Amino acid sequence: MSRGIAVVTGGTAGLGRATVRELAKRGWDVAVLARGEDGLEATVAEVEQAGRRALGVPTDVADREAVEQAADRVEAELGPIELWVNCAMVGVFGDFLTTEPADFERAVAVNFFGFVNGTRAALSRMTPRDRGHVIQVGSALAHRGIPLQAAYCGSKFGARGFTESVTAELLHDGSNVKLSTVDMPALNTIQFSWVKSQLPEHPQPVPPIYQPEVGATAIADVADRPRRRTWVGESTVGTILGDRFAGGFLDWFLARTGYSGQLAPDKHDPRMPDNVYTPAPGDHGARGVFSDKAHSWSPQTWAIRHRRAVYATAAGTLAAGVALVAGAAKRR
Known part of the structure; x- marks a missing residue:
């Protein structure tokens, strides 16, 4: 028996792919919104192999009309959307002043307005039915900015404020629609192989690094038992609380360690073309190149x-x- 219809944006790779797998395993029929045809085909096949219905819809989440059309298609072909997970992202790594303005704006369009567009599409369908659940995939970096990732951090801060505003509106209206945020730690995903980077070496997430399945499990748990805010991983808890009580120290500390901590001089494999404007061809799964450093479990x-x-x-x-x-x- 189906748990309902779930939509996952950015569901063909990284955390999104791991989330699609976990939701299908728990009985959800899953629609996947992403740009790459190869990844969509492979992800749909995995959902169907798990015994669930699936639909892949080529979508650029920065395009509001495209997101609305995708949501219409999901409801026409699968049924009413009960769960919507906003997970799509692109990355640009480098100092703010040396990042091309067009690249910065594109990252914000996907990472912030993609969440806005997805939330609008979901809530406009859920609120008339007075049921449903939207999960925003947040980050420790929605609470503490770090060097070299101003576009991503700014987008995540913006998404956090946006979500808090909409949450208050839903409560004011007495709506039964749920809105949750799940803040992630550094994850071993494919994004670090296809971000647009100015760095002299292979970029890496700031350790400690966790496998994407850790985050996917947390998302699926929140889908099972909605809660407004969830912090995933000890490092996320430490980052958020540290910024609240020692923000000045973190400014100093990150100025000295935030650059080298995002470099992986031991990774020599050639990186893929960046996916900022066009999807990378092929199917790339959930995990990146840091499995040798990544934790598969978190006590927290x-x-x-x-x-x-x-x-x-x-x-x-x-x-x-x-x-x-x-x-x-x-x-x-």
């Missing part, structure tokens, strides 16, 4: 998945501690 994410047991254990430990203190006080 495990605790989120099992928070009832964690809370119960913590409560039991606290009660036992109180009992011990009370017993000691009586014996005095």
Whole structure:
């Protein structure tokens, strides 16, 4: 039995691909919105192999009309959209002043307005039915900007503010439609092989690095049990809290380590052509070239998945501690 119809933007590679696989495994029929025909064909085949219905729709999420037409097609061919995951992104790496303005604007168009367009398409269909769920794939970098990624960080900050505004509007209207954000750590995805980069060496995510399946599991968990905000990975928690309480120190620290920390001098394989304006041909799957450095598990994410047991254990430990203190006080 189907859990419903899910849409994943950017679902042919990286975290999006891992998310499509996880949702199909949990019983969702999945529509995938992305630009590359090769990736769409392969992703649809994987969903169908999992026993679920699938639809691939060639879409540039920066094009509002294209997103609306894709949503119409999904509902016409699969049925009402119950879950929409905004995950599409492109990357430009380099100092702000030496980044071509057109490249910067294109990245913002995909990474910010792509989320706006997807959210509009989803909510315009969900709110009249008074049901549905939109998940925004956020980042630790929506809370703390780092050097060399001004377009990405600015887009993620913008998406966070946009989502908070729309969340308040849905609450004001008494809507039953859910809106969630899942903030990610550094992930081992293909993006670091096809970003447009000015860096002298192969770019890499700032360690610690996690496999994309860690993030996909968190997204699917939030789809199962909606919650407004979820932080994935210990590094995400540390980054967000660190910026709240020691923002000035992080400015200083990142000025000294943020450049070298995004370089991978040990990776010598030739990089693919960037996908900023046109999709890279071929099917590239979920994982990138950093599996030798990536973690497949996170204690923090495990605790989120099992928070009832964690809370119960913590409560039991606290009660036992109180009992011990009370017993000691009586014996005095």
